[in-house]
Amino acid sequence: MSTTGRSNLNIAVPLREDAGDSPPGIPCFHCGLPVTTAGEFQTRTEDGGREFCCAGCLAVSEVISAGGMERYYALRDAPGNRPEAVDRQQFLVYDNPRLQQGWLIRKDQFAEAEFLVDGIACAACVWLIESWLARLPGVESADVNFSTHRLGVRWDPSLAGVSDLLLAVHRVGYRALPYTREARRSLEEHRRRELLKRLGVAAALGMQVMVISVALYAGDWFGIEPALADFLRRVNLLLVLPIVGYSAQPFFHGAWRGIRTRSPGMDLPVSLGIALAFAGSLWATVSGGGDVYYDSIAMFVFFLLGARYLELGARLNGARAMDSLAAVVPGTARRRRDDNTLETVPAAETAAGERLLVRAGEVVPADGVIDDGASSFDESLMTGEDRPVSRGVGDPVMAGSVNVSQPVTVTITARPGATVLDSILRLAERAHADKPRISRLAERVSRWFVVGVVMLAAAVAGLGLWLGNPAWLPTTIAVLVVTCPCALSLATPLALHAGIGNLVRRGVHVVRGHALETLNRVDHVVFDKTGTLTHAEMALEGITTHGHLDSGEALRIAAALEQGASHPLARPLLEAAGDAPLPRVTDFANVPGQGVRGRVDGKDYRLGTAEFVAESMGGLSPDGAAADRTDAAGLLVTLGEASGPVATFSFRDELRAGAHGLVKRMRSEGMGISLLSGDRPCAVDAIARDVGIGDARGGCLPGQKLAALDNLIGDGRVVAMVGDGINDAPALARAHLGVAMARNVNLASASADMVITADDLEVLGDARYVARRTFRIIRQNIAWALAYNILAVPAALAGMVPPWLAGIGMSLSSVVVVLNAARLTRD
């Protein structure tokens, strides 16, 4: 390592001197600040001594060297951060499990968390933090996202606490804090303000520059005193200085970063254009001859910043759709103490098992189960369903839903930070970070495009100089500016963000970046039955009587028998029986897997499978029930007395709303549809017939489902699997697009690409429509950006485009793209 360390150090020296711009004294080797106490803090290395400004920098540098990370000094393009005195004490608070709620996820033996890192200036910082953390015991992986300044760590919490991680980051000179929505929001707000300031400065000064430029143009036309013209140019130079030095700073930063990381972005030609125009104008102003382009610079910077401001706004709007989900959960909760008195506590401090009072009109602060009272809840935020749903004792309620009618007491089942809402938010945020293929492709294309543009501009400049063309400078600037692939690089990400935001409002959450793209291409959908096409809740479908009892009487007896049973069929029977008083049951017994028996009105009854009922009459199977059984879709339950069966109840799994509509819509779009279920074949067939699916297979084991999916994939179909999360997890992962129907499943364990929280299946059809529209808009955007460039480049090459017009042209092309993408956020 020592040899590479030394050879790299030679490169490091000029960089360091660049950074330390205050001449007195030697700059600190680490942070670049002048060293005032020479000789006090220094190290000896093979290539001589290093001077440091303080003990902190010396320590950081020693840590970096000792860790074998000298490469950092070679790679960096900004001086290191001067470390603040840190003390482990201040981080210990983050080891408190209560405070970890909301940003720390536990998976198996590992913990995962994201941190917002301050002080990242260049790609070398990323490398330093990643390799430094990777050395820490227990750290499985550490990834820094350079553009968002987010650090994702996966580690074994038994070996290292959060405080150890934070301390480690601080020891190499960065500040890290757990990434929470608030932290990000304040960062974004800061970024927005900065951009607005730059934009405002460019606008105010740019207007002045334009006024004076008009005077200069008029002077060119009508004649002007040379002294006055010279004065006006100097004034313009003064006015443009802050525009170039302050407003245009982000472009120069971006360009420099692009060169360092060898992935030049559109900032490079923009910066070159500004720098060239400014240098040319400066020379013309000082020497008193030649053209000035101050108006072009001002317009160009202003329009570009304006386009960027719009873009930032569009991106924040997309993120806000997500944030509005999180923001609704109230900050406080009313906790019921053991003695039934109430106290108001911060919602974050509630824990599973505690009881909360939720009054009418309030938002439920945590996932839970109602243990007292009944009310209706508006879950539109989670599910997209506008009608309130009623929930009674024992029913689950979700954090974020609004209690519409009556106060209820809720026992918390998931602490805040671990609710369904939270896991959706976390997954969705990951999707935002996770780029789809088309986006990566666009980035690659625009990178090559940039290199091409710069080379083209260089060729134009060289040719113009060689031929002695006096207009070589404006032409070169116009080429650089007009061809800038801003619109091209904005085309995809903006539309994707808008599309994802639109889906969130419908109760469809994109969990992985590729989901929209894949949904757009899907040509075969495989449904699971239970929990997907159906609610996984039984409903009483019909009653057939075989004897002296009428159906009402049979129902009353059956309901009475089921009263004490916790069977899934008890509920539909009791519901069907309504409010009528039920007869008393004595000698009740539950025979698991077969049925129940008991004495009602002095007679012994059995309720259960036909075999169970037949047992009581000596094994004689009743013909009627057997006949029913073969064609019935759902479940059959027979009520019998000693003399024989008296009634048969048939149940059906209730279809989810929108199932019919979705299947119809998909068929009309020519998509293949299959139904694969682990349920009994006859039940599966009946559902398939009902909704109109031709290809249905029942009794599938998970392995068989996978095999069926593989067959479809082998046939070249793009397959989407719609399942309900837990038992379908392998199939969801295998299909090109896994769609999970999520009500109360643990989403983190679902291997889905997309999660539907809406109750209505038809949103999947809507989602496909939105995906289509998104990609149509992406194609339009790309086509527009390319067409603009194809038209503009020859015009610029021919010298027909003055630099200011090039600035307007490229900004307008970006604005068109932004506005086109914004169409997706509507409806």
Place this chain on the structure above:
Amino acid sequence: MEIIYLLIPLSIVLVAAIVGVFLWSVRSGQFDDLKGPAHRILMDDDAPARKNASQDPSAAD
């Protein structure tokens, strides 16, 4: 035309003032919410007071 040598520097001073005020207004958060104030002006500030007034007699009852 000599007056221009006075007026243009004056306009630069004015621009500097405008930029200064703008930066201050951004920093003090006046651009953070561009929609809220437009709605706020339509709301009656005196509504709570009237509510109190109508509540008082009922409280007395």
